[in-house]
Amino acid sequence: xxxxxQARQSFSKHLTLSEVKDRIIFxxxxxxxxxxxxxxxxxFFVNVTDSLRKPWTFIGTFYANPEIGKYVSIxxxxxxxxxxxxxxxxxxxxxxxxxxxEAPWKKxxxxxxxxxxxxxxxxxxxLKV
Numbered sequence: 822x823x824x825x826x827q828a829r830q831s832f833s834k835h836l837t838l839s840e841v842k843d844r845i846i847f848x849x850x851x852x853x854x855x856x857x858x859x860x861x862x863x864x865f866f867v868n869v870t871d872s873l874r875k876p877w878t879f880i881g882t883f884y885a886n887p888e889i890g891k892y893v894s895i896x897x898x899x900x901x902x903x904x905x906x907x908x909x910x911x912x913x914x915x916x917x918x919x920x921x922x923e924a925p926w927k928k929x930x931x932x933x934x935x936x937x938x939x940x941x942x943x944x945x946x947x948l949k950v
Contacts, residue, residue, distance in 0.1 A: 830855050831915040838908040844901040846912065850883070850891035856916060856927055857893065861885045867895060869914065869931040871904075872949050877931070904948060910935050911945065 832852045840846050850859055857865065860883055867879040881895045900906075911934040919928055933948040 831913055832856070833911060833913040836906060836908055836910050836912060841901065841906050841908050841910075844896070844898040846895045846897065848893045848895070850893060853893050857881075857883075859883050859885075859891055861891075866926040867914075867929065868926060869929045870917075871900070871931050872933070872947055904933060906933065907935065910948065 832848065832855075834846070834848065834852070836846065863883050865881050865883075867881050869877045869879065871877065877897070877900050879895045879897045879900075881893055883891070883893055885891050906912075913932040913934070914929040915932070917928045917930055934945045935948050937944055937946045
């Protein structure tokens with residue numbers, strides 16, 4: 822039997838300055854296709870739990886643009902300001918299993934990493950705020 826930890830899938834990206842400023846994150850649909858079925862204009866909920874086990878709910882929307890293709894936007898104003906996100910922070914969404922009795926939408930663990938200079942070396946540290 823497969824280890825559940827190995828079976829989990831994730832998607833991630835480094836935040837751009839405009840994503841931080843506008844408090845909305847964009848993913849190409851090819852990055853999230855294993856998790857969501859594309860329905861243009863459709864709104865959906867994304868439940869996440871951060872590193873401190875605090876729950877958050879985001880609203881996502883599917884878009885299609887003839888020049889850039891299909892993409893997904895996720896609005897996350899509150900967490901963006903509370904966690905003081907910055908450009909180039911890495912955000913990682915790891916799918917977690919849905920348990921009986923939970924809402925039908927997808928659940929993820931959210932990890933936020935920030936580049937830190939420590940003793941002259943650059944490392945990525947997990948943001949716990």
